[in-house]
Amino acid sequence: MSERLVRVEGLVKHFPVHMSLLDSLLRREVPMVKAVDGVSFTIKSGEIFGLVGESGCGKTTTGRAVIRLIEPTSGHVLFDGVDVDELPRGEVKAYRREMQIIFQDPFESLNPKMTIYELVAEPLEIHGIGAGDEERRALISEALNEVQLIPPEEFLFRYPHELSGGQRQRVAIARVLILKPRFVVADEPVSMLDVSIRTEVLNLMLDIREKLGLTILFITHDLAIARYMSDDIGVMYLGKLIECGGTHDVLDDPDHPYTQALMAAVPVPDAERRRGDLPIRGETPQPINVPPGCRFHPRCPYAFDRCKVEEPPLVEVEPGHAAACFLQDEFHAGRLKRGRLPEDQAET
């Protein structure tokens, strides 16, 4: 097994915008939503990679394209060194089994008419695992035990509506684990859950990772959760990865102004911490009209002429920590103060 289990290279996903008949008759150019616009990263075997960003930044699209739930416009995803896209049709399913996804909303992702037994058995049927009912039942009990739905017999013949949100999400996790995947995409798995329930699910995922050596792409908008879960972290803005590296390097010493702004904006449950003024204004533009140059420049307090015309590449500021900003070395060396307005703009 290679040390880097998942390698994403130049992933691009553009969605065409729906056009009216008149538009197409006039042969107007089809506008594109550039949901993911050239994203590259690698996930080491057995690690949790946190992908963070605000809504519409392309993190969910990236997650789905990585496990081929949607066809990327261009770019490659190498799983254990193999480009899944180039496999013959017959072999794709075997890889599918190794790459699974946990969805955001356990209220929507479970068929309300199926019992827990049927829900957890479904993946076994699809992949033809387990010879008879006996063997399947044993596998299902094992999976339910794994996600702490104990005793499993008590849950087997219940329906999703009889379970709490946290229990439902455990069922969703059991559906994934029963296939013994090596890689799981978890797309905002706790954002629909209440705080007291959320912690249990997060801890469960950490335990499972530890026990089974799972590799996880953990997608979240919540930086504190990303920090709690991830070994490495990637920050997305408007379809691009703008900073990535070890969780502590990126979040404790962010070298991209957007990451700095995110960190400054997160409210913390501590009445005595007061944050300074926010260095950025405005809201994220639509990914149809991506600004030229650095896509963050219209909101960036540090932007200068070069940022308006040239797109900064994602390059390392220190080993294993990369950012896409022309000023990253200034921040890293402390010549510019992180998360604070430059001197000449401080009065505004």
Added chain:
Amino acid sequence: MTALLEVRGLKMHYGTVKGDVKAVDDVSFSLEAGESLGIAGESGCGKTSVALALMKLQPGNAKFLGGSITLDGMNVLALDDEKIRREVRWKRISMVPQAAMNALNPVFTVKDQIIEAILTHEDVSEKEAEKRTLELLKRVGIDPSRAGNYPHEFSGGMKQRAMIAMALACNPEIVIADEPTTALDVIVQAQVLKVIKTLQRDLGLSMILISHDLSVVAETCERTVIMYAGSIVENTSTVEMFRHPLHPYSVGLIGAFPKLTGERKRLESITGNPPNLLDPPPGCRFHPRCPHARDVCTRIVPPLLETHENHMVACHMVNRHPEYR
């Protein structure tokens, strides 16, 4: 000094085919003039029900079974609907609703909707109302040149600001903000919270902010109330709440938030699930999930008592907690 708003023993249940949902059970708190109070708790804990009751906007199946809501000496619960509409809503207590994204009417301009609110409640000329509207929009950080736009031309943060401006249209004394930033991204959320804090300070507003997110309350309010399963479990200053929470639920809830700085520690979760309010557990409603629960907790509802100066807790075991000083 008597409080501006005084809620005493409020009890409101919802009648359903399966029986009564005991959504608000013996809730008491007060709000001083100029104070900002945060009500935090998980979904279904009754925080929105309390807010709706304050304006008598409760759903049709709600039943008031006891208690009083006194606004400046006037019992709100005793007023008839017409009187509430004319004299209390908007003018004295106004609300920034949850999901402000959908609260604006898509076929009218933002300006017209705020003007309408002013004209309905106050006897002023249209010109005067328009002038006030533009001032309000400016206050919340919307350029007056955008006032004639339709809601779909506004971003999420701007819609939320417009709703805040609308809540202020008739100069209310109390503003209730129900999850005002829940649908917003973190940077926009920070901007909107800043607007709320600035307005509260500049206009001397009394504010009740309702949120499931403790950190939003921590950043915005001077006082924090934590609710669980229809009752208040703890009520104290925000600083005290986060420094020395006393109720086991508050301790658990605060401990369940991952930290953004400092050492990464494994979070302790609260075991179990919140109760079904159709049939809540007897005694303390938190006892089935509480690590400190004793026999008494399963039988007797703990009253909300001031165990320390300016710190109220509803727990029989409060002096046995390790956190207790």
